[in-house]
Amino acid sequence: MSVDLDPAPKFTAYAHPERLVSTEWLQAHLGTPGLMVVESDEDVLLYETGHIPGAVKIDWHTDLNDPVERDFVDGAAFAAMLGAKGIARDTTVVIYGDKSNWWAAYALWVFTLFGHDDVRLLDGGREKWVAEERDLTRDKPVVTPATYPVVERNDSPIRAFREDVLAHFGNPLIDVRSTEEYTGERTHMPAYPEEGALRGGHIPSAASVPWARAAAPDATFRSRTELDAIYRDEAGLSDGDDVIAYCRIGERSSHTWFVLTHLLGFDGVRNYDGSWTEWGNAVHVPIAMGREPGTAPQPR
Amino acid sequence: MTATELPPKLAAIRDDFLELEEPDRLLLLLEFADELPALPPRYAEHPDLLERVVECQSPVFMFVEVDDDSAVHLHATAPRESPTTRGFASILAQGLDGLSTQEVLDVPDDYPNTIGLTKAVSPLRIRGMTAMLARTKRRLREGAA
Numbered sequence: 001m002s003v004d005l006d007p008a009p010k011f012t013a014y015a016h017p018e019r020l021v022s023t024e025w026l027q028a029h030l031g032t033p034g035l036m037v038v039e040s041d042e043d044v045l046l047y048e049t050g051h052i053p054g055a056v057k058i059d060w061h062t063d064l065n066d067p068v069e070r071d072f073v074d075g076a077a078f079a080a081m082l083g084a085k086g087i088a089r090d091t092t093v094v095i096y097g098d099k100s101n102w103w104a105a106y107a108l109w110v111f112t113l114f115g116h117d118d119v120r121l122l123d124g125g126r127e128k129w130v131a132e133e134r135d136l137t138r139d140k141p142v143v144t145p146a147t148y149p150v151v152e153r154n155d156s157p158i159r160a161f162r163e164d165v166l167a168h169f170g171n172p173l174i175d176v177r178s179t180e181e182y183t184g185e186r187t188h189m190p191a192y193p194e195e196g197a198l199r200g201g202h203i204p205s206a207a208s209v210p211w212a213r214a215a216a217p218d219a220t221f222r223s224r225t226e227l228d229a230i231y232r233d234e235a236g237l238s239d240g241d242d243v244i245a246y247c248r249i250g251e252r253s254s255h256t257w258f259v260l261t262h263l264l265g266f267d268g269v270r271n272y273d274g275s276w277t278e279w280g281n282a283v284h285v286p287i288a289m290g291r292e293p294g295t296a297p298q299p300r
Numbered sequence: 301m302t303a304t305e306l307p308p309k310l311a312a313i314r315d316d317f318l319e320l321e322e323p324d325r326l327l328l329l330l331e332f333a334d335e336l337p338a339l340p341p342r343y344a345e346h347p348d349l350l351e352r353v354v355e356c357q358s359p360v361f362m363f364v365e366v367d368d369d370s371a372v373h374l375h376a377t378a379p380r381e382s383p384t385t386r387g388f389a390s391i392l393a394q395g396l397d398g399l400s401t402q403e404v405l406d407v408p409d410d411y412p413n414t415i416g417l418t419k420a421v422s423p424l425r426i427r428g429m430t431a432m433l434a435r436t437k438r439r440l441r442e443g444a445a
Contacts (some may be wrong), residue, residue: 042423045383048330061422098381 002118003035003092011123013224015265019258020123020221021094023132030054036087039126040107049102050136051098052129056143060103060251061207064110072153078114079148086143087253089116089151096122096129100215104150106254109271130200158257160244160270162278165203166285170297172237173206174245175257177276181248182208184289187280197280204288205233205296211252227264242268246275274277275279307403310395317416325420326425332394333387339363339377347437349356360385362432364439371398384421388412388429401440409433 006025011017021029028033030053037055039047047057058064063081066073073081089092093111096105101121111119122129130136160168180186184200202208213230216222222230231237243266245253250273257271279285288294306314317325342362360378367373374396376389396404408414412429 041386043382044425045330045333045387046381048326049333049380049383059422061424097304276349 002090003029009024014263016262019038019120019262021120022123023129023134026094026096026122027126027134028051034090035092035094036085037122038085038087038093038095038107040095040103041126042097042103043100045116046098046126048138049138050138050142053135053137053139054141055096056141058086058095058107060086060106064107072110072113075114075150075152078153078187079150083146083148084143086146087148088146089149091118091146093119094122095119096125097287098126099127100127100212100255102211102218102252102255105258106251109158109254109257112158113155114151115154122299124218129217144225157185158261158270160246160272162272162274162282162285164221165244165246165272165279166243167204168244169299172235172241172243173203174235174237174243174253174256174260175202175206175208176247176253177202177208177209179291181276182206183291184287187276188220197248197276199280199287201280201287201289202293203279204286204294206246206288207293208291209235209256211247212254214256221259221263224263227259231260231264237264237266239266240268242270243275244270244272246272249273251273307395307399307407308413309397310407313391313395314411314415320416322416322420325416329387329391329417329421332390333383336376336378336386336393337388340373343375359433360389362389362435362439364436366401366440370400372401372404372440373397374433384425385428388432391415392429392432396436403436404440407433407437408415 005018006021008025009021011020014020026037031035037052038058039051039055040058040060041047044059044061046052051057058081064072093116095104096108097107104121104125108119108121118241165173178186181200182202184202187197187200209230214222214227220300221227237243243260245256245260247253250271253271253275257269260266286297317328320328354401360376363375365373365375374393376393378385378389396407409430411433412426
């Protein structure tokens with residue numbers, strides 16, 4: 001039972017307009033049976049300061065990451081978590097969050113690993129909702145628990161591991177980190193906790209396209225024309241390309257994965273969530289420094 | 301130093317958190333975030349506040365003072381969009397207020413890991429508070445005015 005789509009003209013230019021809703025659409029559809037709104041932020045407490053009425057919270061650390069292994073939760077944990085939040089397999093899920101939907105896109109990507117069919121982003125995320133002075137509440141939503149089936153994650157179509165990257169050389173790679181991280185001046189973002197990468201630089205042949213270039217100042221996605229100019233004309237992607245995107249831990253590159261897959265219509269995009277915190281610590285992998293992408297090594 | 305030797309305010313804050321179930325601990329952290337006072341006017345125009353850091357997670361600005369009675373005061377500010385950081389800063393501002401420099405330096409570095417928040421906010425995030433405590437101590441060692 002899918003909730004109707006947002007017919008906003010801006011979205012029709014995208015490859016998969018069904019993956020976005022506008023703030024106007026969401027406002028008008030709050031409370032619709034079969035719709036659940038999910039907030040997913042970088043800051044674990046931001047939801048508690050006030051959220052869209054009826055929205056539940058999913059946190060990337062405490063809900064989506066396995067507490068022991070560096071991996072996502074398994075099918076049983078995902079099912080239990082979603083069920084407790086009132087989400088069923090056929091629920092239409094609209095996710096929004098802070099930082100131009102950076103973490104919301106990460107959550108959407110994890111939902112996709114589990115094959116959740118109808119999951120959408122709120123264009124503009126939390127920032128736009130707040131800027132438009134729409135309602136926020138601190139009231140805990142009344143949730144009717146649902147039964148979510150245990151579905152095993154299917155990683156391979158949209159997730160790349162280190163060995164997949166090594167075998168991928170010769171195909172496009174997109175590094176979505178800041179320029180300083182790409183060149184090797186820094187191993188992490190300014191003012192972020194050092195998450196420990198022993199080496200700086202980028203994966204040879206990766207094009208540098210910082211993720212935030214896909215976001216407009218009001219946190220919405222840039223138009224189809226603007227995105228085509230960035231990713232096709234500048235970064236050189238063309239139809240049919242298999243692409244791997246990466247960042248530091250795989251969150252910013254989820255945003256780029258969403259843009260390439262759902263807005264520009266590339267079918268073979270994978271997110272390398274091991275990203276620089278794995279690659280920059282790995283033994284016997286090639287690294288390029290500086291502003292030039294460098295040549296692709298032989299795939300292995 | 302054993303846990304019982306913690307300065308009384310820090311010990312009370314820790315006990316308040318530990319008495320609560322996990323989800324309620326976040327709400328107590330939210331109360332601390334809400335309580336973080338505005339910076340005193342003398343800091344409002346401080347040049348550091350005008351610095352914008354690209355992709356900065358939570359720009360927290362801290363000012364450590366030692367008053368004429370040798371008592372430490374911590375003032376801090378962080379954006380409304382970073383309530384976790386505001387909550388951490390508020391805990392330290394309240395918990396350290398009025399201590400002597402030596403008493404602050406004696407606070408165990410792992411105090412943030414002992415107040416029952418590590419699971420609720422995640423171990424990675426609690427490091428933000430550990431870093432704030434370390435910064436406060438560093439300023440005092442360097443001789444905060």
